[in-house]
Amino acid sequence: MVPLAFFASVFLSTARQAVNAGMMVFVVGLMVISLLSNQFLLIELYQYVKPLVSVLSFLPPFHLAKAMSDISSAGSPTDISGLPQESYYFDWEQMTRDRTQKVPSTDSNADSTNAYTTVFLPPTYASLLFLVGDAILYGLLAWYLDGVIRGNHGMPRKLHFPFQLSYWLPTKGKSPPSGQQRSVLQDTDNDQDTSDEDDAPLLTKGYKLGALDAMEVHALRKTFSTGLCSRGNVKVAVDGLSLKVQENQILALLGHNGAGKSTTINMLTGLLKPDQGNAYFYGLTITEDLDAIRNILGVCPQHDVLWGDLTAYEHMQLFGHLKGISRENMATEIQTLLEEVQLNHVADHRVRTYSGGMKRRLSVALSFLGDPSIIFLDEPTTGMDPQIRRDIWNLVLRKKQGRVTVMTTHSMEEADILGDNIAIMAAGTLRVMGTSVNLKNRFAGYNIELVVRHQDRAAIEVLVREKLPGSTKRSDPVEVEGGVLLPYNLPPDRQAEIVPFFTVIERERSLADKIVDYSISQTTLEEVFLNVTVGELFRDQEYQPALLRSHSHTTPLSPLSPEPPHGSKKQLSDLSQ
Numbered sequence: 001m002v003p004l005a006f007f008a009s010v011f012l013s014t015a016r017q018a019v020n021a022g023m024m025v026f027v028v029g030l031m032v033i034s035l036l037s038n039q040f041l042l043i044e045l046y047q048y049v050k051p052l053v054s055v056l057s058f059l060p061p062f063h064l065a066k067a068m069s070d071i072s073s074a075g076s077p078t079d080i081s082g083l084p085q086e087s088y089y090f091d092w093e094q095m096t097r098d099r100t101q102k103v104p105s106t107d108s109n110a111d112s113t114n115a116y117t118t119v120f121l122p123p124t125y126a127s128l129l130f131l132v133g134d135a136i137l138y139g140l141l142a143w144y145l146d147g148v149i150r151g152n153h154g155m156p157r158k159l160h161f162p163f164q165l166s167y168w169l170p171t172k173g174k175s176p177p178s179g180q181q182r183s184v185l186q187d188t189d190n191d192q193d194t195s196d197e198d199d200a201p202l203l204t205k206g207y208k209l210g211a212l213d214a215m216e217v218h219a220l221r222k223t224f225s226t227g228l229c230s231r232g233n234v235k236v237a238v239d240g241l242s243l244k245v246q247e248n249q250i251l252a253l254l255g256h257n258g259a260g261k262s263t264t265i266n267m268l269t270g271l272l273k274p275d276q277g278n279a280y281f282y283g284l285t286i287t288e289d290l291d292a293i294r295n296i297l298g299v300c301p302q303h304d305v306l307w308g309d310l311t312a313y314e315h316m317q318l319f320g321h322l323k324g325i326s327r328e329n330m331a332t333e334i335q336t337l338l339e340e341v342q343l344n345h346v347a348d349h350r351v352r353t354y355s356g357g358m359k360r361r362l363s364v365a366l367s368f369l370g371d372p373s374i375i376f377l378d379e380p381t382t383g384m385d386p387q388i389r390r391d392i393w394n395l396v397l398r399k400k401q402g403r404v405t406v407m408t409t410h411s412m413e414e415a416d417i418l419g420d421n422i423a424i425m426a427a428g429t430l431r432v433m434g435t436s437v438n439l440k441n442r443f444a445g446y447n448i449e450l451v452v453r454h455q456d457r458a459a460i461e462v463l464v465r466e467k468l469p470g471s472t473k474r475s476d477p478v479e480v481e482g483g484v485l486l487p488y489n490l491p492p493d494r495q496a497e498i499v500p501f502f503t504v505i506e507r508e509r510s511l512a513d514k515i516v517d518y519s520i521s522q523t524t525l526e527e528v529f530l531n532v533t534v535g536e537l538f539r540d541q542e543y544q545p546a547l548l549r550s551h552s553h554t555t556p557l558s559p560l561s562p563e564p565p566h567g568s569k570k571q572l573s574d575l576s577q
């Protein structure tokens with residue numbers, strides 16, 4: 001029965017499907033048992049019983065129920081046909097006897113001695129042998145089909161995977177890319193640089209393509225069918241994503257809801273099969289070496305996968321065993337990690353008593369179990385209070401050495417603090433990638449705020465138009481104490497205008513009276529994010545291709561490149577109007 005359950009699970013992807021299938025099996029089984037134990041039905045359906053028994057031989061529940069029934073009836077005063085038994089005990093001879101059921105014959109010409117006909121049922125030992133055979137058959141089928149059929153979950157193996165040496169002797173642990181693998185990657189890079197230039201994301205100067213890349217993603221694509229039938233609408237969740245991450249670095253993946261971050265992580269961790277593309281971790285590919293990659297992978301999924309009846313310690317033990325942590329190290333490692341996420345004082349409490357933030361901390365701790373070389377954290381700090389969140393940030397920063405960390409977040413502060421590189425996704429594509437400073441320089445520029453007296457507002461606005469011609473109003477003026485605040489944004493390529501403008505303000509005594517206060521600051525990552533994804537928000541068809549095609553990802557851009565972020569300024573100004 002257990003191998004049959006594993007076999008059935010290959011074709012079922014949700015708990016609801018499993019419940020429905022279980023109900024169907026129960027109803028069909030009940031009907032069959034009614035038939036075989038009801039003489040009236042046996043008479044009516046006699047000619048169908050023999051072929052039915054042959055078919056049922058391949059279903060373990062039939063032989064299990066029959067063997068149990070045989071064994072229990074063998075010890076009773078009457079046998080299965082209701083006739084008196086010669087002996088009341090069960091012996092091996094009974095096991096080898098055909099189990100027949102006598103039913104009244106429906107043949108009108110039958111004489112009185114032939115008034116009964118017998119329905120053949122296999123002997124008990126045959127049922128037990130069938131059970132063993134079924135267990136082997138379904139076990140093998142479940143193992144093979146589970147490898148090659150993954151539906152939308154996981155990466156299917158090749159049809160001939162049992163004959164692949166790599167299946168039986170997987171590459172263990174973290175290994176640098178072999179010369180051959182490495183050269184394939186380089187070739188792929190070169191191909192992509194020349195042929196796919198238009199589709200390449202923008203990489204800023206802070207991002208270094210180099211020899212230490214431990215994770216490389218190439219043209220990853222995933223679509224989902226959204227219609228009722230498979231030929232319905234298709235949603236492109238991730239569209240040709242390519243990026244690289246170096247060891248010891250954290251990549252923060254930003255994007256609005258539905259940008260494709262979780263789908264990307266699910267593909268990279270082998271939960272979803274990519275339609276196209278591949279990813280390499282330390283030279284291992286997700287399409288070929290998923291088992292080896294899983295040995296060095298830690299994942300904190302977006303939604304906690306925890307069991308309410310288990311404690312935090314039991315969760316850690318369970319995952320520790322699955323990750324193959326040795327018994328000697330298990331207790332120390334669990335204790336250290338639980339202390340680091342501040343759950344040690346509730347380690348023996350059932351998880352159902354935890355708050356959302358505590359469950360999240362446990363998920364983070366689970367992902368670090370076994371010291372994995374690649375860590376994926378999908379919105380790890382959701383629901384945590386500010387203090388705990390900072391502790392988790394410290395944990396992630398402390399643990400970034402010797403591994404690749406990829407995290408998604410909606411918190412710009414989190415991305416700014418943790419991310420060595422920040423990648424911004426929109427509509428399934430990577431729009432920009434670089435360090436926080438470079439992204440700010442490249443895509444946002446400067447915020448200039450002037451507090452002026454009401455009566456001088458028009459004069460100062462004229463002055464700003466003359467001396468800061470590249471500036472735009474960031475939002476409507478705001479009434480403040482002593483006057484009105486005029487907020488401006490200056491793109492990074494107009495940096496040269498800043499010094500002359502403030503020199504004029506400092507020198508002209510008349511202006512000093514009109515301008516009560518002023519400030520200048522670099523714009524925030526949030527503004528970069530809005531700036532980069534604003535085209536997506538407004539679905540401006542002209543803007544997006546211009547943004548994508550204006551740069552090649554192989555050419556590092558100057559932080560203060562003369563090329564403005566085309567369209568983005570226009571859209572921001574639209575926003576403010």
Ligand SMILES: Nc1ncnc2c1ncn2[C@@H]1O[C@H](COP(=O)(O)OP(=O)(O)OP(=O)(O)O)[C@@H](O)[C@H]1O
Nearest residue numbers: 224225235237255256257258259260261262263264
């Ligand atoms: N199983 C699915 N079937 C159909 N569409 C899906 C499926 N999974 C994801 N999508 C769609 O793919 C797109 C990307 O989803 P994804 O969950 O990757 O976004 P995300 O960036 O992680 O968003 P969030 O920040 O809200 O978690 C969305 O439009 C989503 O509706």
